[in-house]
Amino acid sequence: MSIQVKNINKRFSTFQALDDISLDFPTGKLVALLGPSGCGKTTLLRIIAGLETADSGQILLEGVDTSNLHVRERQIGFMFQHYALFQHMTVFENVAFGLRVKPKNERPAEVAIHQRVTELLELVQLGSLAKRYPSQLSGGQRQRIALARALAVNPRVLLLDEPFGALDAKVRKELRRWLRQLHDELHITSIFVTHDQEEALEVADEIVLMNKGKVEQIGSPLEVFRHPATPFAFNFLGTANRFEGKWVSDGVQVSNELLPLPPTQSAHANLVVGGEVIAFARPHDLQIETNVEASQGVRAKISRILAFGPTARVELSHATQAETYYEVDVPTLIVASLNLQEGQAVRLRPSQLQVFSAG
Amino acid sequence: MAQAVGKRVLPGFGLSVGYTLVYLSLIVLIPLSAVFISAASMQWNEFWQVVSSPQVVSSYRVSFLTSLLAALINSLFGLLIAWSLVRYNFFGKRLVDALIDLPFALPTAVAGITLSALYAKNGWIGSLFAPFGIKIAFTPLGILIALIFIGLPFVVRTIQPVLQELSLEFEEAAATLGATRWQAFSRVVLPALLPAMLTGFALAFARAVGEYGSVIFIAGNVPMVSEITPLLIITRLEQFDVAGATAIATVMLVVSFSLLLIINGLQHWAGSRKRYLTGGDFA
Numbered sequence: 001m002s003i004q005v006k007n008i009n010k011r012f013s014t015f016q017a018l019d020d021i022s023l024d025f026p027t028g029k030l031v032a033l034l035g036p037s038g039c040g041k042t043t044l045l046r047i048i049a050g051l052e053t054a055d056s057g058q059i060l061l062e063g064v065d066t067s068n069l070h071v072r073e074r075q076i077g078f079m080f081q082h083y084a085l086f087q088h089m090t091v092f093e094n095v096a097f098g099l100r101v102k103p104k105n106e107r108p109a110e111v112a113i114h115q116r117v118t119e120l121l122e123l124v125q126l127g128s129l130a131k132r133y134p135s136q137l138s139g140g141q142r143q144r145i146a147l148a149r150a151l152a153v154n155p156r157v158l159l160l161d162e163p164f165g166a167l168d169a170k171v172r173k174e175l176r177r178w179l180r181q182l183h184d185e186l187h188i189t190s191i192f193v194t195h196d197q198e199e200a201l202e203v204a205d206e207i208v209l210m211n212k213g214k215v216e217q218i219g220s221p222l223e224v225f226r227h228p229a230t231p232f233a234f235n236f237l238g239t240a241n242r243f244e245g246k247w248v249s250d251g252v253q254v255s256n257e258l259l260p261l262p263p264t265q266s267a268h269a270n271l272v273v274g275g276e277v278i279a280f281a282r283p284h285d286l287q288i289e290t291n292v293e294a295s296q297g298v299r300a301k302i303s304r305i306l307a308f309g310p311t312a313r314v315e316l317s318h319a320t321q322a323e324t325y326y327e328v329d330v331p332t333l334i335v336a337s338l339n340l341q342e343g344q345a346v347r348l349r350p351s352q353l354q355v356f357s358a359g
Numbered sequence: 360m361a362q363a364v365g366k367r368v369l370p371g372f373g374l375s376v377g378y379t380l381v382y383l384s385l386i387v388l389i390p391l392s393a394v395f396i397s398a399a400s401m402q403w404n405e406f407w408q409v410v411s412s413p414q415v416v417s418s419y420r421v422s423f424l425t426s427l428l429a430a431l432i433n434s435l436f437g438l439l440i441a442w443s444l445v446r447y448n449f450f451g452k453r454l455v456d457a458l459i460d461l462p463f464a465l466p467t468a469v470a471g472i473t474l475s476a477l478y479a480k481n482g483w484i485g486s487l488f489a490p491f492g493i494k495i496a497f498t499p500l501g502i503l504i505a506l507i508f509i510g511l512p513f514v515v516r517t518i519q520p521v522l523q524e525l526s527l528e529f530e531e532a533a534a535t536l537g538a539t540r541w542q543a544f545s546r547v548v549l550p551a552l553l554p555a556m557l558t559g560f561a562l563a564f565a566r567a568v569g570e571y572g573s574v575i576f577i578a579g580n581v582p583m584v585s586e587i588t589p590l591l592i593i594t595r596l597e598q599f600d601v602a603g604a605t606a607i608a609t610v611m612l613v614v615s616f617s618l619l620l621i622i623n624g625l626q627h628w629a630g631s632r633k634r635y636l637t638g639g640d641f642a
Contacts, residue, residue, distance in 0.1 A: 051531050071534040084532040088550045098536035101546070153537055 001062045001156040001189050002027045003048060008057035010043055010213075017043045018054070019213040028187045030180070032194055032204035036236065040213040041193045045159050048191070049078050061156065077155030077188075081162040083146035085134035091145050092130040095120055098153035120148040123182075140171040147182075160192035164199060176203050197237045201225055209233055231356045234280045241286060241326045241348075243279040243298065244358070247271045251296070252279045252355060255320075260296045262351050276358040283329040285352035288314065290338050297347030300326055305342055307332045319345060394612060397605040409606045414582055415591055421499055422588040423614065426567035429506035430514075433563045434556055437514025444515075445522045459515050462508055467572025474505050475577040497579025502587065505573040510563030517559035518552060525551055554630040561622040568615050 003025040010018040017040045025031050033041040046052040048059055050071035059066045066074060085094050095117045099108055108116065121127040124144035134142055143163065150158060163179065164172040180203050183190055194200050200207050201221040209216040209224060209232075216236075217229040228234035235242075245254035252259040259279060271277060289297050299319035306313040312332045318324035326348060340346075398406065409415065443449075444456055462470065478485040478495040485495050495501050525548065533543035571589040578585045588611050595604035 049535060051535070071531070072537045072539065074535075075537075076535055078532070078535040080528050080532060082526075082528065084526065084528040086529065086532075086547055086550075097533070097538070097546070101533070101536065101538040101542045149532075149536065 004060040032200035035210035077150030430564035441518040471573035471576030501577040513562035514559035521555040
């Protein structure tokens, strides 16, 4: 089922949590609401669920305005960050809850409830734990039970608030894959909130990047990662080396050095020669040049080389501004062949550069 | 277990448990057993005569029934008050919160005198009911009111912290699953509060059974109607009938203790499912 968000505004006393948000969530997709804490992503999710009311704007489910629809009438599956499993009920009763509270004429018979709950527990691969209490489960198991409980009432949409937030790193990775698979099986329109860009890139069909109550960018993970639309997007979606300077026709003038635009890249149309710009390059998009006398590239000094895996991480600081740091990923073999040393002076050239006009 | 003692991670087991037992014996057990010993000086049929005399039996009824009823009413309204204090913000909330403890601080005699003045036929509140033929002061109804007054803080103060800890998320989760407000309250909130409510009930009840000061002023102390058991004990003592006083005290003690044990069992039952939190959490 499709979800449309139209001109939603929400203010908490002096804090504008959501600023005129309009979004379309396509049917059957798994969408990530991504952003730093305080960007309004959870508030938006709660407004869609009906747990919070917007100051103005509309939420349309399948084209129907939900303004006057109570949470319990919206048929939404909501998974809370800490799962909110009912502590005094067994796993079975937790999952059965949504079926048991249905009005008498809609409530399935006990046999049907039993069958449905068993089915769901099988789906989340925890059939053997039906008689346990939530406090006897591990974090990952609790998450799956919370999901089974949300699915029990056949929700039209599934909303997940930081679904992996409360788990440790290893379990998180496993469950990401599992959630993705589950979604591919069920094809239920889903939105999940996360502050972890890796999680969003890995799990979602589409990413809505939010910042300060506004939408920064919408797109597929690949699009968003490859072509960040704003400096914020670039910064947020991964490690970024940042250069500030003036735009010249063939690159960025950073103080008295030229950061050349790679020949494979053409300049953005909206950049003005002489205008202030901010340029970004990912760690793997910078190259180290050992010839300090070269005419182009930003001069830097290697402060540390971390060569553990096949890719080495080289940390550098600017030659004259020691407060400016850079990070470069190069194959470990190159580190050896260039004979890079800590303390060595080098130049940095981008092989891929994203330039935004400042202000 | 015996061998494990030496290997305990938590030190001071012997010291702290030993201290607990000695302290409890000195403060609670020895004085209480003195009651039994003193009562044991009587012959069995003598004892039976005292504790089963119609006046005494009717005092048991008054004492325990009004105490149970007061604790029950307090549980209900205490929950309501705790709910308002935790869930809503309103002007003067802090003041109301402080007021709850007043029955703790007030000398019971002051409470008794004030209540009986208020609820007497010509008192502010009593005069409102008098036209309908309802007498409050100097009847069991008056006793009930005094016991409600002194028991209220126990219930509010035991429920309040538990309710504060109870995240709103549980109710929200229930709502997203289609539960009505009432279903969310009765199936999710109430079970979580039940152990605390039972504790509050037990405390309020125990306090009410033993209450003397505030009750005697408002009770009117009409034999067979509004005499509470503690009053009969005092009366015997005033007549230097120590054995008779302790005989009645023994019965009270046994009944109170059995009732508290039952409540304790209920609490254990209600809390057993949450107990896993400490026992089986390997998350």
